[in-house]
Amino acid sequence: MPNTISDLPLEPFKIKVVERISLPPREVRERELEAAGFNLFNLRSEAVYIDLLTDSGTSAMSDEQWAAMMRGDESYAGSRNYYRLEARVQEITSYAHVIPTHQGRSAESLLFSTVLKPGMYVPNNMHFDTTRANVEANNGNAVDMLCREGFDMDSDFPFKGNMDVERLDAFLAEHGREAVPLVMITVTCNSNGGQPVAMANVREVRKICDAHGVPLFLDACRFAENSFLVREREEEFADRSVKEIAQELFSYAVGCTFSGKKDALVNMGGFFACNDDELARLLTEKLILVEGFPTYGGLSGRDLEAMAQGLEEVLHEDYLAFRIGQVRMMAAALEEASIPHIKPAGGHALYLDAKAFCPHIPPAQFPGQALSTALYLEAGIRSVEIGSLMFEQGDADTGEAMHPELEMVRFAIPRRVYTTRHLQYVVDAIIRLYEKRDSLCGLEIVSAPPRLRHFTARLRPVQ
Numbered sequence: 001m002p003n004t005i006s007d008l009p010l011e012p013f014k015i016k017v018v019e020r021i022s023l024p025p026r027e028v029r030e031r032e033l034e035a036a037g038f039n040l041f042n043l044r045s046e047a048v049y050i051d052l053l054t055d056s057g058t059s060a061m062s063d064e065q066w067a068a069m070m071r072g073d074e075s076y077a078g079s080r081n082y083y084r085l086e087a088r089v090q091e092i093t094s095y096a097h098v099i100p101t102h103q104g105r106s107a108e109s110l111l112f113s114t115v116l117k118p119g120m121y122v123p124n125n126m127h128f129d130t131t132r133a134n135v136e137a138n139n140g141n142a143v144d145m146l147c148r149e150g151f152d153m154d155s156d157f158p159f160k161g162n163m164d165v166e167r168l169d170a171f172l173a174e175h176g177r178e179a180v181p182l183v184m185i186t187v188t189c190n191s192n193g194g195q196p197v198a199m200a201n202v203r204e205v206r207k208i209c210d211a212h213g214v215p216l217f218l219d220a221c222r223f224a225e226n227s228f229l230v231r232e233r234e235e236e237f238a239d240r241s242v243k244e245i246a247q248e249l250f251s252y253a254v255g256c257t258f259s260g261k262k263d264a265l266v267n268m269g270g271f272f273a274c275n276d277d278e279l280a281r282l283l284t285e286k287l288i289l290v291e292g293f294p295t296y297g298g299l300s301g302r303d304l305e306a307m308a309q310g311l312e313e314v315l316h317e318d319y320l321a322f323r324i325g326q327v328r329m330m331a332a333a334l335e336e337a338s339i340p341h342i343k344p345a346g347g348h349a350l351y352l353d354a355k356a357f358c359p360h361i362p363p364a365q366f367p368g369q370a371l372s373t374a375l376y377l378e379a380g381i382r383s384v385e386i387g388s389l390m391f392e393q394g395d396a397d398t399g400e401a402m403h404p405e406l407e408m409v410r411f412a413i414p415r416r417v418y419t420t421r422h423l424q425y426v427v428d429a430i431i432r433l434y435e436k437r438d439s440l441c442g443l444e445i446v447s448a449p450p451r452l453r454h455f456t457a458r459l460r461p462v463q
């Protein structure tokens with residue numbers, strides 16, 4: 001796999017449509033950042049040159065997907081696009097019920113508002129922020145059970161997304177199925193670097209779940225990237241197709257939430273799927289109330305068709321090799337410049353270790369946010385903090401701020417969008433900023449809502 005640009009697998013596509021972008025002058029970037037309250041979520045996208053805020057909903061659709069859009073059947077009920085999506089999802093997951101939603105978090109909301117009673121627990125290798133928020137909004141406790149290696153930025157353990165199975169077993173023994181309606185595994189594990197989960201780990205988790213009578217679900221947003229990394233890193237799978245690996249992955253769970261905005265290569269869409277008839281019935285009732293009729297669930301027919309097509313394309317192995325190769329190439333360049341980042345590179349993004357990048361900024365002053373805003377000023381690049389601004393919590397007893405173990409800045413790579421030269425520009429800017437890292441300055445919050453504050457908080461430099 002690639003370490004330099006010339007090792008990068010060739011692009012398995014060519015460009016048919018382009019979108020103009022330009023780098024706003026430094027004084028404009030300064031003005032925009034000030035107006036955005038030092039929160040890159042508050043920026044107008046036109047003030048950004050390279051937008052690596054997220055890989056979610058930012059993919060370039062293929063000619064086949066755009067053609068699929070023209071095959072949209074906008075019937076209120078029974079749209080043919082639904083049946084095509086259902087068949088595609090069933091081919092990959094084998095789950096009996098497929099419930100379309102407008103994106104991943106609405107699938108999460110439907111699921112958790114149905115299965116959770118106040119005080120219950122949901123173990124996950126590591127909850128994504130919306131998943132955690134949906135558990136907590138339903139008065140549940142979101143418990144992260146990531147393996148030890150997953151917190152060590154320098155460990156080259158190949159499956160840093162794995163669940164800590166001993167901890168899970170002990171937790172289920174202590175709390176029992178009455179208090180734990182389900183266990184979830186997030187593939188790949190976004191919150192610690194897009195790290196894959198080993199199939200061996202999924203099997204082990206399934207065994208433990210069975211022993212305690214608790215169902216296992218996947219948060220399957222990046223299932224194809226996880227499956228590709230399983231093939232590379234787990235010997236048993238070296239000769240299997242990525243699709244077969246994905247099928248096996250889904251076979252160990254009884255259902256999943258899914259954001260089509262990632263590994264279905266669409267700009268909007270998602271679904272919930274499961275085998276449990278009663279659960280599907282309850283979610284469908286709710287779906288009609290908040291999303292739409294069961295054969296469109298908050299989406300247009302054309303969106304369903306594009307998602308069905310994307311689910312086929314995402315399993316093309318030359319696509320996955322190129323995509324993951326782009327991320328890896330960036331990581332290799334950072335490694336060469338000795339810039340602290342999470343190793344090994346994840347599937348969808350590059351993650352800088354903000355604690356090590358600017359050790360002079362304490363967690364209470366948001367080193368990740370300081371770094372990502374400084375990089376915007378430097379080069380018009382938008383990244384996202386995954387650290388204290390996103391995940392800091394008050395201690396249940398003392399109310400004192402508890403900071404997460406990892407302070408990171410994520411550069412999520414949109415699928416099929418940026419050229420290798422664009423990404424080289426990003427790497428060069430990070431290296432320039434690293435050279436003057438002592439000049440970075442911490443931030444403090446001016447205003448923030450109580451939940452999911454990183455989306456809308458306003459900050460200012462610490463005086």
Ligand code: F0G
Pocket residue numbers: 053054055056103104105106128130131186190219221258259260261269270412
């Ligand atoms: N689960 C994971 C692991 C995610 O990464 C996301 C979204 C969701 C669930 C929710 O899906 O956005 O369709 O509602 N992650 C995006 C990101 C937003 O930037 O990582 P959604």
